[in-house]
Amino acid sequence: MSTVIIFASKSGTAEKCSKMLSEKLPGEVKVIDIGKNPNxxxxxxxxxxxxxxxxxxxxxxxxxxxxxxxxxxxxxxxVGVFLCMGGDRSQFDEYLKQNFPGEFLDACKAKGFFGGEFNMERLGFFSRTIVKALSKGKPIPKLFEENIQAFADSFKK
Incomplete structure (x- = not known):
């Protein structure tokens, strides 16, 4: 069984999660940054x-x-899809629906909410300023490794 993970990442979280996921999947796994390989x-x-x-x-x-x-x-x-995002899982389904065609989502074997994190070093000044302002007083986002494992397990069947 061979798997390709195709991701896009602004601050590195989706890249980190793609690599973590690749280590949990059986068989040959390739990870591709669509920003570096658009096709x-x-x-x-x-x-x-x-x-x-x-x-x-x-x-x-x-x-x-x-x-x-x-x-x-x-x-x-x-096929499967995962999202990296701050906040809780309550908006996950909504974000899937507003960003992906229904036909694609219906075909997905797994849909994963992997959580998020702030990687301030990879953000520009403007983005850092916005993140700091919007996150003030809110819980710090975190990655959910158990969700990554559960997602990987669905591809082992």
Whole structure:
């Protein structure tokens, strides 16, 4: 069984989660940053996992375009999707629906809420300022490794 994880990440959280997930999956696993490889070939893989981070309710444009352009091919694979985001799981389903076509979501074997984290070193000044202002007095986001493991387990079956 072979798996490709195609992700987009602004501050590095989706990249970190993609690598963590890759270590938990069986067989050959390749991790591809769509920012560095905008047209990845996934034809030789059994499983395709799409990962993105959420900012102001939106995922990266490159992931939206990739899924839209490859929808029919993706539906012929065993697919999954995960989101990295702060806050709690309550907005997860809403963010999936507003960022991905229903046909894609219906085809997904697994949908994962992996949590989030602030990686201030990778954010620009403007983004750091906004994050600090919006997060004041709120719980610090964290990654949920148990969710990553549960997601990986769904691809072992």
């Amino acid at each position: 990845p070939d996934f034809s030789d893989y059994d499983n395709v996992i799409i990962g993105a981070s959420v900012r102001a309710g939106q995922i990266q444009k490159a992931i939206k375009e990739f899924v839209g352009k490859n929808l029919d091919s993706l539906k012929s694979k065993s």
